[in-house]
Amino acid sequence: MGIFKIEGGISLKGEITPQGAKNEALQILCAVLLTPEKVIINNIPDIIDINKLITLLGNLGVKIQKNGPGSFTFQADEVNVGYLETEAFKKEGGSLRGSIMIVGPLLARFGKGYIPKPGGDKIGRRRLDTHFEGFINLGAKFRYNKEDHFYGVEATDGLIGSDMLLDEASVTGTANIVMAAVLAKGKTTIYNAACEPYLQQLCKMMNAMGAKVSGIGSNLLTIEGVESLGGCTHRILPDMVEIGSWIGLAAMTRSEITIKDVSWENLGLIPNVFRKLGITLEKKGDDIYIPSHKDGYQVKTDIDGSILTISDAPWPGFTPDLLSIVLVVATQARGDVLIHQKMFESRLFFVDKLIDMGAKIILCDPHRAVVIGHDFKSRLKATTMSSPDIRAGISLLIAALSAKGTSTIQNIEQIDRGYERIDERLRAIGAKIVRA
Structure with missing residues (x-):
């Protein structure tokens, strides 16, 4: 040490x-999983937590190209969803709290998402209920393996838009649910949504990719589901x-x-x-x-x-x-x-x-x-x-x-x-x- x-x-x-903002980068990097097209992200901080997430995306099959300091191109056109059920992923995903936010985009695009109990700072209990209750509201089925603390959500028939009131204004929870909802069928409304600038950035980025998110900056978000998203270029605050x-x-x-x-x-x-x-x-x-x-x-x-x-x-x-x-x-x-x-x-x-x-x-x-x-x-x-x-x-x-x-x-x-x-x-x- x-x-x-x-x-x-x-x-x-x-x-x-x-x-560049660590907490924004964690959300933005997970959002590259929403499209098979190229996404360019600038001003990515060169820090341990972000580099771990980039490595995890690479192990999932995302193509990653470094363009220069803090600038990367990502293309998730050959994602290996099977990697989510390997022992290597359980170890890798468990070392980073931000890894929880890969679940929403994977569920939206591939119909399933898994995650081990995330790591991160030891600053007290940090519940994940808001994330999974949101996914369940969108029609996903939830399962949890108590022995190895492994969470899973599946939606074999796709996600359906829903009205929901979050039990807490969780930033990562809101981000995860919005990323799932942008590809769901129909309209989703999220009340008591977090409205931090970094979440606003995520919504603006997804709109640039073709999503339809309105109410950005407020605690009531409305998402009109679309069939697919394209690429974009985004700069982190x-x-x-x-x-x-x-x-x-x-x-x-x-x-x-x-x-x-x-x-x-x-x-x-x-x-x-x-x-x-x-x-x-x-x-x-x-x-x-x-x-x-x-x-x-x-x-x-x-x-x-x-x-x-x-x-x-x-x-x-x-x-x-x-x-x-x-x-x-x-x-x-x-x-x-x-x-x-x-x-x-x-x-x-x-x-x-x-x-x-x-x-x-x-x-x-x-x-x-x-x-x-x-x-x-x-x-x-x-x-x-x-x-x-x-x-x-x-x-x-x-x-x-x-x-x-x-x-x-x-x-x-x-x-x-x-x-x-x-x-x-x-x-x-x-x-x-x-x-x-």
């Missing part, structure tokens, strides 16, 4: 360009979670950083939440400029003077993937913050590592933590720690870059799952970080 050695307490300066990570990094290290080409219209509440922490963000064209916060940053209280609460919610609420970053940034704020992580019950458990570094954090329960800001009067101290998941990993990395002394982060493969060449990109703006 690799480690990062980080010398902290250094102010950084320069420009950094966000990678910049990763909003990585953009939030760079904002947090700039604040904690009191650095002057410009984040390039951020797609402001797709950032939602992210800039405002960081502004509530007292962080100055300036919009310069499509860039974010963050000046050096040499005098620190003051947390804003609520109107009645009560403690600021930052919580996650489905889009257009604040993304749960950035709560770990916000928590770390709050450790050096002037003021106190209550972090309320509603969606995942294990995501705050990394705070013990921050407490070891000297942060003042009270973990109230698995979902809530109170952070008492140091206002940079007491620096975090370097330590040795292990990255438990992608978002906690980047948060610990930011803490280490701001801390006094040299820190070691183990299990950095977790960070590499979601952040492309992060050590190289940080060194380019002055960070002292070594991969060993």
Whole structure:
């Protein structure tokens, strides 16, 4: 396993360009299975989770051609559906949570889809019921093998459009159901659908392929089924979670950083939440400029003077993937913050590592933590720690870059799952970080 050695307490300066969005790429790559024609995708991030999915598609028989950095052509004209029932697939599919989204397009086009229990971050229970209930509503039959945790759906006579109300606004669940519905007979309506920008991108891409999806950007999607889809060219948005990570990094290290080409219209509440922490963000064209916060940053209280609460919610609420970053940034704020992580019950458990570094954090329960800001009067101290998941990993990395002394982060493969060449990109703006 690799480690990062980080010398902290250094102010950084320069420009950094966000990678393509991991969570969009997982959906978009699965959608290439919907057509036998060529699909060109640009701005694909070069990260472990995405590369695993590309390998899985290749093993399924998808023809893959690399056109250049971040650009690939896919053609699923000779898909080997039989691979889904092999032991190799059970092992491969089980190592990646995003693999669940191959089921919808395979079910739509080939009448069956199988998946082992997906892997991914250990951040609490992440149910799959929404996905399979949606498929059942479209006429598929569901089966589950408890012994090897293997899920399957089949629709030998094809899928039929249906009206459905999702029990939760699941992003991957909505994506999976929409991909199944675009080739179903008749009309499908999905109420309480997720409406994240990345899901909007998926719907726009499928419309470019010949699908008929309306209501994009709302929580009510209408899909008129079509007989087949064609090819297209699609560009993935910049990763909003990585953009939030760079904002947090700039604040904690009191650095002057410009984040390039951020797609402001797709950032939602992210800039405002960081502004509530007292962080100055300036919009310069499509860039974010963050000046050096040499005098620190003051947390804003609520109107009645009560403690600021930052919580996650489905889009257009604040993304749960950035709560770990916000928590770390709050450790050096002037003021106190209550972090309320509603969606995942294990995501705050990394705070013990921050407490070891000297942060003042009270973990109230698995979902809530109170952070008492140091206002940079007491620096975090370097330590040795292990990255438990992608978002906690980047948060610990930011803490280490701001801390006094040299820190070691183990299990950095977790960070590499979601952040492309992060050590190289940080060194380019002055960070002292070594991969060993």
